[in-house]
Amino acid sequence: MTDVAHGRTATYPDPPTVDPADPSAAHLARLVQRYGRSPFTPLETVRHELGVDRDTFARLLATVRRRPDLRAAVTSGPSGQYWTKTILPLERDGVLDNVLARKVVYPHIIALYPGPTCMFRCHFCVRVTGARYQQSALADGNAMFASVIDEVPPDNPFAMYVSGGLEPLTNPGLGELVSRAAGRGFKLVLYSNSFALTEQTLSRQPGLWDLHGLRTSLYGLTDEEYEETTGKRAAFGRVKDNLLRFQRLRADRDRPVRLGFSYLVLPGRARRLLHLVDFIAELNAAAPDYPIDFLDLREDYSGRPDGKLSAAERAELQDALGAFADRVAERTPTLRVDYGYALQGLKAGIESELIRVDPAGMRPTAHIQAGVQIDVLGDVYLYREAGFPGLPGAQRYIAGRVGPGRSLAQVVEEYVHSGAGVAAVPGDEYFMDGFDQVLTARLSQLEADIAAGWRDFRGFLR
Ligand code: SF4
Structure with a gap:
């Protein structure tokens, strides 16, 4: 199957072979195409589109479930990243069922937000200028983080990561927390802007070398x-100096800290992607045996109505992504590039569906079983972009507070049993990041399928 757009040809796997004598073949092909492009569509919507009765539709769904080639055709479709990166791993781990059943379990992913402040003021960041956690709160805050690290069951080494909220490296106790987590077998990844990743920080906080990975958010190339x-x-x-030094030190120490970037492709900067590859190649040259491990590219769709790019922007971005991929293959061939939900389809020249959950689509009880964020005060936030001090309205999304006498497990239990929910108002949708949005859309889809009597086939693939 090929799509041609803006002069670039994109190739997807051929559709699975279907028996032309089989009258359901056309229906199967349409099903596969529909869910490869729009993974969050309720089953009843598609059944009506196909114009088939429930028995026929159930047979079609059972066929998809049986045939790996049909599943593969869905997950390699233009929106396949939603399936492969998020939905199917969460299904495999039973996380979505835990949310639907309102189980009292440890959240599947726990984000620690230990930064009391940030030295940057990014124009797209929701944080409140000047708002910060007091230095005097750090001792108790770090004791609280230590207690969380100690209580989380170690069966999933990736159950926790460190991010923000504000910049984690502004917390001088971070290294100790990292070591503590590593001592329990957790593989922590730190999300940071790396401005404070200085020689002094590394010598004062040697525990940072116990990180599993460091993901630097890169905000430009000059x-x-x-x-x-x-x-x-x-x-x-x-x-750049900090990262060059980190590269040399991790090579000298033979430390297996994985190093990578997330890079937001801002409007008008698509052409800079080639310079991004050159920058990474320069870092690789500083430690040839330790090339940069990964790069997560993300599209900035904030501030655009409906998150849509103009046709001209799409064309420019698609061409830039093609040239970028060529430059990666030439200069940084070991780099693992993740194009994210939106750019993957765009790169291939096919418009994928970008999820945008509005306040009416937000779930009052959110998804505490799937993930939480914990700030310096011990407040447990339900959404990833809500954990900033003083952010208007964000306090409504606090499930409870961890602290002396109250563990994370207790906060979750009390929250679930209370039946508490939040009525979303306009603007609340900005508390959700991409992961929260995917989860919300998937859970709403599952509930719609179950309500329509499709429990056995809810969610199409799992
Ligand atoms: S918290 Fe992150 S996004 Fe916000 S200003 Fe700081 S570096 Fe920028």
Whole structure:
């Protein structure tokens, strides 16, 4: 199957072979195509589109379930990343069933937000300028984080990560927390802007070498771009120096900290992607045996109506992504690039469906069984973009507070048993990141399928 757009040809796997004598073949092909493009569609919607009765539809669904080639055709479709990156792993781990059954379990993913402040003021960031956690709160906060690290069952080494909220490296106790978690077998990844990843920080916090990975959010490739985005002068030079040093040190120490980036492709900066590859190649040259491990590219769709790019922007971005992929193959061939939900389809020239949950689509009880975020005060937030101090309305999304005498397990239990829910108002949708949005859309889909009597086949694939 090929789609041609903007002069670039995209190739997807051929559709699975279907018997032309089989009258259901056309229906199967349409099903596969529909869910490869729009994974969150309720089953009844598709049944009506196909114009088949329930028995026939059940037979079609059972056929898809039986045939790996049909499943593969769905997951390699233009929206396949939703299936492969998020939905199917959560299904495999029973996380979605736990949410639907309102079980009292440890959240599947626990984000620690230990940063009391941030040195940047990115123009797209929701944080409140000037709002921060007091330094005097850090001792108790770090004791609280230590207690969470100690209580989480160690059966899933990736159950926790460190992010924000604000910048984690502004917490001088972070290294100790990382070591503590590593001592219990957790593989922590730190999300940071790496401005404070200085020689001094590394020597004062040797525990940072116990990280499993460091993911640096990169806000430009020159000092000018950084200043435009973060408001901070001369920041790129410092971040680059920090990363070059980190590269050399991890090679010298033979430390297996995985190193990578997330990079938001901001409007008008698509052409800069080639320079991004050159930057990574420069870091690789500093430690040839330890090339940069990964790069997560993300599209910035904030501030656009419906999150849609104009046709001209799409064309520019698609061409830039093609040239970028060629440059990666040439200069940084070991780099694992993740294009995310939206860019993967765009790169291939096929418009995928980008999920945008509005306040009416938000679930009052959210999805505490799937994930929580814990800030310096011990407040347990239900959404990833809500954990900032002083953010108007965000307090409504606090499930409870961990602290002396109250564990995370107790917070979850009390929250679930209370039946508490939040009535979303306009603007609340910005508390959700992409992961929260996918979860919300999937859970609503599952509930619709179950309500329509499709429990056995709910969610199409699992
Ligand atoms: S996006 Fe991150 S680095 Fe930028 S201001 Fe917000 S917390 Fe700081």
